[in-house]
Amino acid sequence: MGKTGLEVRFTPDKPGRWCVEGVDQCIEVQNSxxxxxxxxxxxxxxxxxxxxxxxxxxxxxxxxxxxxxxxxxxxxxxxxxxxxxxxxxxxxxxxxxxxxxxxxxxxxxxxxxxxxxxxxxxxxxxxxxxxxxxxxxxxxxxxxxxxxxxxxxxxxxxxxxxxxxxxxxxxxxxxxxxxxxxxxxxxxxxxxxxxxxxxxxxxxxxxxxxxxxxxxxxxxxxxxxxxxxxxxxxxxxxxxxxxxxxxxxxxxxxxxxxxxxxxxxxxxxxxxxxxxxxxxxxxxxxxxxxxxxxxxxxxYHVDTKVVPPVLEGAYCLKPKNNSTSISCYLEQVKQANLLISPEDILDIRYLNTKSCSGGQTSLDQIMSTKIEFLQEADWVVTLVLNSQNSDAQPSIR
Structure with missing residues (x-):
């Protein structure tokens, strides 16, 4: 740096003017x-x-x-x-x-x-x-x-x-x-x-x-x-x-x-x-x-948390504290029983973790309290809930 031959390596973590003590040289770090x-x-x-x-x-x-x-x-x-x-x-x-x-x-x-x-x-x-x-x-x-x-x-x-x-x-x-x-x-x-x-x-x-x-x-x-x-x-x-x-x-x-x-x-x-x-x-x-x-x-976010299962045999996450959805993971299943009231649910979408293909559950299936998948596989199921249940755990059946 300059005539000193000093090599300075640093990562600025804030915008503004950064100077090296004892060296007459500075840099300006922008906000972007x-x-x-x-x-x-x-x-x-x-x-x-x-x-x-x-x-x-x-x-x-x-x-x-x-x-x-x-x-x-x-x-x-x-x-x-x-x-x-x-x-x-x-x-x-x-x-x-x-x-x-x-x-x-x-x-x-x-x-x-x-x-x-x-x-x-x-x-x-x-x-x-x-x-x-x-x-x-x-x-x-x-x-x-x-x-x-x-x-x-x-x-x-x-x-x-x-x-x-x-x-x-x-x-x-x-x-x-x-x-x-x-x-x-x-x-x-x-x-x-x-x-x-x-x-x-x-x-x-x-x-x-x-x-x-x-x-x-x-x-x-x-x-x-x-x-x-x-x-x-x-x-x-x-x-x-x-x-x-x-x-x-x-x-x-x-x-x-x-x-x-x-x-x-x-x-x-x-x-x-x-x-x-x-x-x-x-x-x-x-x-x-x-x-x-x-x-x-x-x-996945800072406030993502593990929550009790809303599907039988599943592991579940709530993405954010104010989220209106819960995502659940199941292995080697062709169907899954709901553990919450159908009235709490607006929509259900699912993802095959092997093929990465997805789908959506019909309203009839939701009301029957049983989700039928196209084949036996590992699935991620995302349940979109009524907004009034976004801040609390849905009622367990």
Whole structure:
């Protein structure tokens, strides 16, 4: 900057005149901002939000380990609808900082978010003591170069219960926060299938949980203690006999997305390892994943809340406090019984989560208190209610 040779990197979060102390140079930040500029990842209660827009979102990350970020964004953010990428090797930041910066910036400009793991596990020599990197230098460089960039979160690593101490994790979080004034959420994946966190005062709650169902996701949020929850195992589709007890197929992937949404909004990491062995290949059901993304964008808000079911066997959300609708999710059904009075309902629309095809229920079906679908499938049903019931739970039959 100027004649000092000083390079200053910062993200202004308010309009106005910004100056660097001791340097005779300032910039003017206008009140307008690009549509993609949604700010840092932040929280409000159990919701993940963007700091500039206050929009809530459910992070659904894709495992990624390829150098072609532009192609990855086109395929997986724009076409599939994933939130962004999960990179598990931020410990390599010093080797190629431009790559990690590019992932964050390009994903951010595509409207997305990046999630990093800093360390790995002890068996692979990926811990601070075994990796052969100057950790103090690494942390300072991450703070100087990466922290001014918005749109990323950080997990301390995986299999932490094998090697990391609580004090070590807390010390790292404190050090990074002291090195930068920019807010980035820091967590540490907890024990396997146990609600036992690795350290206190983390910004989000996280566990390694194998194949969580809806009840597990609900428990994740309850156990998070008022913070956002992250089911931070990697849910992979791959041909692996030793991991088949916890791996996914394409149907389970689709259902996991919807279950984590209707449980209240739990973050996940997904990946598809094809025969070529790369993470991640194009999902053959990417249209169904995009369908989930589009529905979530329309429906999920800061004040979205889980509500008692209005359909038998369903999981239900109310999009907003003043909303006149309730959306419910059901799996493998051909019909569903109403649990509320038909007089409370103005309209019912449904969505097949596999084909993304929709339809509308007739008034006769509503009055019969039973919804008949075209086929047995997984469905999202949205009930539009009489306006007088928008601020209260409809009467249960």
């Amino acid at each position: 901002r690009p549509e993609y500029a949604k700010g840092f990842v932040s929280t409000t209660g159990t919701k993940w939000i963007r700091s500039a827009t206050k929009e809530a979102f459910v992070p659904q990350y894709l495992m990624y380990d390829k150098p072609d970020i532009n192609s990855g964004i086109k395929q997986f953010v724009h076409q599939h609808g994933f939130t962004g990428f999960h990179l598990q090797n931020l410990r390599d930041f010093l080797e190629n900082p431009e790559y990690f910066e590019a992932v964050v910036l390009k994903t951010y400009r595509a409207g997305g978010v990046t999630h990093f793991w800093l360390w790995g596990d002890e068996d692979r020599g990926q811990t601070p003591k075994t990796y052969g990197v100057d950790t103090n230098h690494l942390y300072h460089e991450i703070a100087a170069r990466l922290s001014p960039l918005p749109g990323w979160t950080l997990g301390y690593g995986f299999d932490l219960y094998e090697w990391a101490e609580s004090e070590e994790i807390s010390k790292f979080r404190k050090q990074l926060n002291e090195l930068t004034s920019y807010p980035h959420l820091i967590g540490a994946r907890g024990r396997k299938n146990e609600y036992q966190e690795m350290a206190k005062d983390l910004d989000y709650a996280s566990w390694e949980w194998h194949r969580p169902d809806y009840s597990d996701y609900r428990d994740h949020i309850i156990q998070a203690g008022g913070r956002p929850a992250f089911s931070e195992d990697r849910f992979r589709v791959r041909d692996s006999k030793i991991h088949q007890h916890k791996d996914y197929d394409f149907t389970a992937t689709r259902r996991g997305l919807w279950r984590s949404l209707f449980a209240g909004g739990v973050a996940n990491i997904w990946g598809y390892r094809s025969k070529e062995g790369a993470y991640s290949s194009v999902y053959p059901n990417h249209g169904a994943i995009r369908c989930y993304k589009d529905f979530t964008d329309r429906t």
